[in-house]
Amino acid sequence: MAAPRAPLHLVMPVWNRGTRGIRGLSRAVALEGSQKKGRSLLQFLADRFYDVQALREYLLQKQVLKVHQKNRPFTYIKERFGPHAAGAYFILKQGGAVKFQGKEWIRSDAHGHFSLDFLKFQAVPVEAVNASGCAINYQGLDSLLALKELRSLWLQRCPHVDDWCLGRLHPLANSLQELSLAGCPRISERGLASLHHLQNLRRLDISDLHAVSNPGLTRILVEEMLPSCQVLGADWAQGLPSGPDEQSQDKASPIPA
Amino acid sequence: MSEIKKKIQSVLPGGAWNPPYDTSYLPPEHSDVVIVGGGVIGLSVAYWLKRLEKPRGAIRVLVVERDHTYSQASTALSVGGIRQQFSVPENIQLSLFSVEFLRNINEYLAVVDDPPLDIQFNPSGYLLLASEKGAAVMESNVKVQRQEGAKVCLMSPEQLRNKFPWINTEGVALASYGMEYEGWFDPWCLLQGLRRKVQSMGVLFCHGEVTRFVSSSSHTETTSGEEVTLKRIHEVHVKIDRSLEYQPVECALVINAAGAWSGQIAELAGVGKGPPGTLQGTKLPVERRKRYVYLWHCPQGPGLETPFVVDASGAYFRREGLGNNYLGGCSPTEEEEPDPGNLEVDHDFFQDKVWPPLAQRVPAFETLKVRSAWAGYYDYNTFDQNGVVGPHPLVVNMYFATGFSGHGLQQAPAVGRAVAEMVLDGHFQTINLNPFHFSRFYLGEKVQEHNII
Numbered sequence: 156m157a158a159p160r161a162p163l164h165l166v167m168p169v170w171n172r173g174t175r176g177i178r179g180l181s182r183a184v185a186l187e188g189s190q191k192k193g194r195s196l197l198q199f200l201a202d203r204f205y206d207v208q209a210l211r212e213y214l215l216q217k218q219v220l221k222v223h224q225k226n227r228p229f230t231y232i233k234e235r236f237g238p239h240a241a242g243a244y245f246i247l248k249q250g251g252a253v254k255f256q257g258k259e260w261i262r263s264d265a266h267g268h269f270s271l272d273f274l275k276f277q278a279v280p281v282e283a284v285n286a287s288g289c290a291i292n293y294q295g296l297d298s299l300l301a302l303k304e305l306r307s308l309w310l311q312r313c314p315h316v317d318d319w320c321l322g323r324l325h326p327l328a329n330s331l332q333e334l335s336l337a338g339c340p341r342i343s344e345r346g347l348a349s350l351h352h353l354q355n356l357r358r359l360d361i362s363d364l365h366a367v368s369n370p371g372l373t374r375i376l377v378e379e380m381l382p383s384c385q386v387l388g389a390d391w392a393q394g395l396p397s398g399p400d401e402q403s404q405d406k407a408s409p410i411p412a
Numbered sequence: 413m414s415e416i417k418k419k420i421q422s423v424l425p426g427g428a429w430n431p432p433y434d435t436s437y438l439p440p441e442h443s444d445v446v447i448v449g450g451g452v453i454g455l456s457v458a459y460w461l462k463r464l465e466k467p468r469g470a471i472r473v474l475v476v477e478r479d480h481t482y483s484q485a486s487t488a489l490s491v492g493g494i495r496q497q498f499s500v501p502e503n504i505q506l507s508l509f510s511v512e513f514l515r516n517i518n519e520y521l522a523v524v525d526d527p528p529l530d531i532q533f534n535p536s537g538y539l540l541l542a543s544e545k546g547a548a549v550m551e552s553n554v555k556v557q558r559q560e561g562a563k564v565c566l567m568s569p570e571q572l573r574n575k576f577p578w579i580n581t582e583g584v585a586l587a588s589y590g591m592e593y594e595g596w597f598d599p600w601c602l603l604q605g606l607r608r609k610v611q612s613m614g615v616l617f618c619h620g621e622v623t624r625f626v627s628s629s630s631h632t633e634t635t636s637g638e639e640v641t642l643k644r645i646h647e648v649h650v651k652i653d654r655s656l657e658y659q660p661v662e663c664a665l666v667i668n669a670a671g672a673w674s675g676q677i678a679e680l681a682g683v684g685k686g687p688p689g690t691l692q693g694t695k696l697p698v699e700r701r702k703r704y705v706y707l708w709h710c711p712q713g714p715g716l717e718t719p720f721v722v723d724a725s726g727a728y729f730r731r732e733g734l735g736n737n738y739l740g741g742c743s744p745t746e747e748e749e750p751d752p753g754n755l756e757v758d759h760d761f762f763q764d765k766v767w768p769p770l771a772q773r774v775p776a777f778e779t780l781k782v783r784s785a786w787a788g789y790y791d792y793n794t795f796d797q798n799g800v801v802g803p804h805p806l807v808v809n810m811y812f813a814t815g816f817s818g819h820g821l822q823q824a825p826a827v828g829r830a831v832a833e834m835v836l837d838g839h840f841q842t843i844n845l846n847p848f849h850f851s852r853f854y855l856g857e858k859v860q861e862h863n864i865i
Contacts, residue, residue, distance in 0.1 A: 198525060201524060201525070208524060211524045212522075212524055215522060215524065219519055293515065318533055318534075318535055319515050319533065319535060321535065322535030322592050322593070322595075323592055325591050325592070343532075344716070344734060345532060345533065345534040345535065345536075345595075346535065347716070348534060348535075348536050348716045348717055348731075349535045349536060349537075349717075351716070351717035352591070368734075369734055372734050372735075373734065376715055376716040376734060377716065379715050379716070380715050380716045380717050
């Protein structure tokens with residue numbers, strides 16, 4: 156088996172390829188790989204034997220459970236040491252970095268160990284969280300939302316952060332000043348629309364969001380939505396054709412037809 | 413020659429048996445559950461029946477849908493909104509579970525080897541506006557919603573102007589805004605995702621129309637000595653599309669999820685055949701009501717943060733896409749109800765009834781251009797605009813899952829689970845939908861939903 160999710164993305168004739176226009180609002184889901192070549196032995200067997208199919212479903216379930224396990228809440232630490240310590244513990248366990256107010260950045264080392272000194276900072280709030288690349292998902296955000304004085308949050312390249320998670324960030328509206336969502340594969344312009352609650356936001360990084368359909372237009376709309384915020388990434392010029400040869404194939408025109 | 417060879421191979425042991433003529437378009441002769449209607453509610457019931465059954469593969473389910481293009485189905489023509497801002501607690505619970513289902517849709521409806529579903533959920537929330545008259549009701553509704561766990565906040569006109577400067581707050585006394593878990597999504601994607609998953613779980617589909625129920629009656633006495641006639645449906649006659657052929661399907665249960673046509677299906681089963689005022693004579697009060705949806709373009713309109721705005725007058729609109737396009741409409745009053753015989757759009761309705769309140773509420777909408785419009789049906793419950801869920805008291809093996817009057821799509825996953833629990837366990841386990849039982853039509857107990865759009 157290749158990468159964990161790859162076999163399960165394999166192609167079958169996708170038939171939610173609805174009509175374009177008002178009723179067929181769903182886009183054709185991108186086909187990964189080709190139908191004819193390279194079907195591995197496991198897929199071949201899964202088509203013919205119920206046992207193998209059940210095995211693959213079980214493996215898929217296990218992956219999902221692994222992510223859930225990583226995002227479980229640490230209620231004991233929360234009750235004993237307070238929400239800030241619990242949030243910090245959660246992020247450090249996932250492999251991220253935490254900065255308390257007035258202290259240095261704390262990060263776990265290569266083996267995933269970190270010192271538990273921060274449990275002594277009872278009332279010191281967490282100021283910045285760097286959760287880049289962590290497997291944080293909707294459930295895991297519970298721990299982050301308790302950090303009422305969080306100033307900057309970096310969620311670069313988090314594979315499970317999606318539009319639903321963005322809709323959940325509004326409790327941090329009073330304090331959050333910097334948010335980075337660069338490179339998250341599941342965030343689209345629909346989730347960005349729910350960022351208007353974060354009125355104190357001063358820096359927003361939305362570069363490299365592949366699920367956003369129209370990056371240039373999205374950036375303009377987000378800038379209009381958050382007037383006092385500096386928006387980075389999703390440069391409007393990057394969607395435009397580069398030379399006269401490509402004028403006829405202009406796919407990224409921001410003006411609606 | 414190869415045909416003869418194929419026939420011989422099919423007859424010998426180990427080959428698939430091909431009868432002399434092809435009957436693959438006919439439904440099976442026996443099925444445990446027949447679900448009439450293949451829209452989102454019917455498919456949701458099928459999904460939960462197959463998911464909750466013990467042991468695996470115990471129940472044979474057949475879904476009968478007469479239009480596989482879903483050209484008139486309410487699901488496909490829906491605006492796709494989902495909200496928790498209801499007044500009846502059961503509606504709030506149904507909607508909360510459904511939104512969790514949608515959030516985890518790729519765990520629930522995952523099919524090995526198929527790409528994951530993207531229902532394109534916009535978490536922009538609903539904004540309900542109330543005038544002076546409705547402000548007290550809105551406050552008490554929000555209290556109920558908060559108790560059930562919905563994240564709704566109340567806003568004064570001042571706060572409303574700060575947050576959404578494009579709103580004209582004249583006449584608005586109070587607004588309730590859903591912060592999380594509300595918005596809109598693509599109903600077609602949900603429908604196809606359910607269909608794909610349900611087919612992979614072994615549910616059979618039939619392209620046909622239910623024309624007759626063959627049932628038997630038995631007479632019993634109630635505890636107070638009255639005679640009642642209980643009916644049990646034994647066979648469902650499914651007529652194949654564009655043909656005179658029909659197949660009698662022997663079944664144990666029938667689930668009426670026919671949406672706007674549920675009233676006709678119920679009449680076929682004998683619901684309502686009796687003297688008026690008795691339980692036998694109580695018809696299913698679900699009828700088709702036509703509703704229009706208009707798509708317009710307004711270049712100076714509200715931006716990306718626009719929620720699904722519902723004005724106090726009943727007119728609503730929401731943003732569609734990134735190009736300053738908006739979808740909206742209004743429910744007509746009882747006197748102005750259009751004829752539901754067809755799905756033709758009345759453009760004058762927009763000019764007279766939808767545009768004026770919206771232009772008054774959002775001044776930018778004074779200059780707009782209608783791009784297109786369509787019409788769809790509500791399975792309108794004329795009694796109290798809430799769904800009917802559960803078995804019929806007299807036709808003992810017909811279960812209803814219909815009458816949602818415009819909020820069926822957003823409750824479909826939860827209603828499917830409730831009906832499956834009722835079928836498999838005999839009572840509701842997670843969400844108690846006893847207030848939505850059919851007998852309330854006879855007893856006259858209205859479960860009135862105030863926030864109907």
